[in-house]
Amino acid sequence: QVQLVESGGGLVQAGGALRLSCVASGRTFSDYYLAWFRQAPGKGREFVIGVSGDGSITYGEPTEGRFVVSRHNANNTVFLQARNLKPGDTAVYYCATDLRPIPVNRDYGYANWGQGTQVTVSS
Secondary structure (H helix, E strand, C coil): CCEEEEECCEEEECCCCEEEEEEEECCCHHHCEEEEEEECCCCCCEEEEEECCCCCEEECHHHCCCEEEEEEHHHCEEEEEECCCCHHHCEEEEEEEECCCCCCCCHHHCCEECCCEEEEEEC
8 A cells, every 4th residue: 555645736827837746655666666646526537647757758648748747766755847727727636646557547547546636827
């Protein structure tokens, strides 16, 4: 079992930027695949971006080059940097992890989830 805690959400104007953090505990961090999902009101969870233990990145559809993921295994932390935010990016953002999520871009591949952090982008 891995515990995840996200932070860094908030209210930002369109065109602005945010950095979300996710701190993990409970297992060997570097062994796990880490992903960011988001869920807008009334919609299912959407894969944003993911990173493997060796740094290989998988991009989700909403990324459009505006989202960057980085992991720091020494600190058990993964970051999501988002820029040029749009109102359509408004959602609860979740950090998720699993040893071998299959597939990496579907929420059912992950057994461990954080509580989520709200990101609201105003127009």
